[in-house]
Amino acid sequence: MRMxxxxxxxxxxxxxxxxxxxxxxxxxxxxxxxxxxxxxSTVTSVSASExxxxxxxxxxxxxxxxxxxxxxxxxxxxxxxxxxxxKHDALTITDIKQYTELPKRDANAVLQxxxxxxxxxxxMYLRVIDYQYLQVAIVFSEDYLSLSPFDEPFYEKAAGDxxxxxxxxxxxxxxPMSDYITFDLPEGYILSEYRSWIGSRGGAYLIKQxxxxxxxxxxxxFTAEEQSYGGVEMYGEGQPSVSKETEYAPIKLGDxxxxxxxxxxxRGPDNEWYFAIAEKEGxxxxxxxxxxxxxFGERDFLKLTxxxxxxxxxxxxxx
Numbered sequence: 001m002r003m004x005x006x007x008x009x010x011x012x013x014x015x016x017x018x019x020x021x022x023x024x025x026x027x028x029x030x031x032x033x034x035x036x037x038x039x040x041s042t043v044t045s046v047s048a049s050e051x052x053x054x055x056x057x058x059x060x061x062x063x064x065x066x067x068x069x070x071x072x073x074x075x076x077x078x079x080x081x082x083x084x085x086x087k088h089d090a091l092t093i094t095d096i097k098q099y100t101e102l103p104k105r106d107a108n109a110v111l112q113x114x115x116x117x118x119x120x121x122x123x124m125y126l127r128v129i130d131y132q133y134l135q136v137a138i139v140f141s142e143d144y145l146s147l148s149p150f151d152e153p154f155y156e157k158a159a160g161d162x163x164x165x166x167x168x169x170x171x172x173x174x175x176p177m178s179d180y181i182t183f184d185l186p187e188g189y190i191l192s193e194y195r196s197w198i199g200s201r202g203g204a205y206l207i208k209q210x211x212x213x214x215x216x217x218x219x220x221x222f223t224a225e226e227q228s229y230g231g232v233e234m235y236g237e238g239q240p241s242v243s244k245e246t247e248y249a250p251i252k253l254g255d256x257x258x259x260x261x262x263x264x265x266x267r268g269p270d271n272e273w274y275f276a277i278a279e280k281e282g283x284x285x286x287x288x289x290x291x292x293x294x295x296f297g298e299r300d301f302l303k304l305t306x307x308x309x310x311x312x313x314x315x316x317x318x319x
Contacts, residue, residue, distance in 0.1 A: 073099055078119040078171065081126060081139065085162040085170075088313050091137060093130040105130060116142075119171050126162070133318050135236075135284070137162050138196075139170050152197040153216040159196040165313035177204040180314040181232060181278075181287055184307040186300055189229065199233030201285045206230045222290045227271045230291035236284055241266045242275065251305060256280045256315070260305055262293060274301040278308065282317040 074080065076099035084095055093102070093111070105111040110131040117124055122141060129136040140159035147155055157173025160166070166179035175194035185191060185206070192204045198221055205220050206229040207213070219226035221233060223240060244261040251258040258278045264270065274296065276289040289308065291301050 073101070076100070076115050076117045076126065078117060078124075081117060081119075081162060081171070082167050084137070085167040088163050088165065089317050091134060091163055093128065093134055096126075096128050096134075096137075107132075124171070127159075140196075141173060149197075150217065153195070153220070158194050158202065160194065160202070161316070163313065163316055165311060177232060178311075180234070180311055181289075182307075182309050182311075183232075183289065183304050186291075186296060186304065191232070198231070199288070200236045200239070201234035203233030203288075204231055206291075222271070222273050222275075222288070223265065223268055225269050227269070227292055227294070229295055230273075230289075232287060232289045234285050234287055239288075240268060245272070248302065251308070253278075253308070253310065256310060258305060258308060260302070262298075274298075276301075276305040276308065278310070280315040280317065284316040284318065287314075 080099065084091060087095060096102070096113075096115070100113065100115050102111065102113060110129065112127070112129045115126045115128070117126065124139055124141055125145075127136060127138050127140065128134065138159045138161050141157055144155065144157070144159060158175050159173075160170035160175050162170055164170075164180060166175060169175045169179055177191055177194050179194070188209050189206050190209060192207055192215070194202050194204055196202045198205070203221070205215055208229060213219070215228075218224055219228055221228070221231065242263045242265055244263045246262040248260040250260060256278055257280075258276050260274075260276045262272060262274055264272050272293050274291040274293055278287040278289075280286075287310075289305065291304065293301075
């Protein structure tokens with residue numbers, strides 16, 4: 001399997017895609033995509049009626065004649081976001097266009113836009129990225145915009161994709177990893193909440209009960225310099241490659257295949273990990289569960305992987 005970029009590189013790609021200027025969104029490594037050199041159009045817009053509600057109109061001149069209009073479009077509010085979330089894999093950019101006028105996207109271009117809405121009195125954003133198909137549809141709160149990449153690990157709320165069947169948790173910014181994947185944890189360990197800055201689509205890290213460790217870029221994830229206990233990450237596009245040292249029999253859960261092995265990154269820190277990589281044919285991302293072999297034995301790893309299960313909408317597939 002072709003595994004993805006390091007978390008920091010993925011975030012750098014996101015910052016480029018976000019256009020990180022004039023108040024456009026900069027947080028949320030969970031939204032990074034590999035655009036293969038395609039041009040990027042970034043739009044922050046809102047319907048006229050919603051603008052009057054939130055006190056700001058951000059219409060963007062981007063149509064063929066240099067003008068766009070959001071008049072006569074319905075308001076994107078929390079209820080609308082919830083309804084959009086129910087489409088799951090079937091959600092398309094056409095559904096988003098009900099609420100804001102978007103520029104036409106050339107065949108090889110990436111379109112990104114941020115649509116504000118209110119949730120329980122708080123200004124939120126729906127970020128969508130469209131590149132040949134809808135790559136990302138994540139929600140984050142307004143204060144997320146002011147975060148630098150290195151502030152993200154210390155921010156309490158997460159930015160999550162609305163299509164994965166856990167919209168209530170996405171809206172409140174606190175997402176248990178069990179919304180997507182579950183497995184039996186090694187005794188004495190717990191799993192953090194979902195963190196959008198881990199991997200390229202988010203993830204969580206193992207915590208030893210009773211320990212108080214600050215988790216940041218330097219010690220979290222299998223690409224970090226300092227080797228942690230382990231965790232789980234969701235990766236989308238172009239992850240770093242690994243060399244397999246010892247392979248174990250794969251596990252099949254319906255149309256999901258879990259590849260298991262002991263290996264190292266081909267480039268980066270010289271750390272060994274037990275890896276379990278779960279992929280679904282046509283899926284937009286995979287799940288990578290990893291354990292530190294200096295702490296956990298082969299039996300611990302195999303037992304954990306045999307307990308893995310996924311929620312119904314844990315994988316997004318290309319439609």
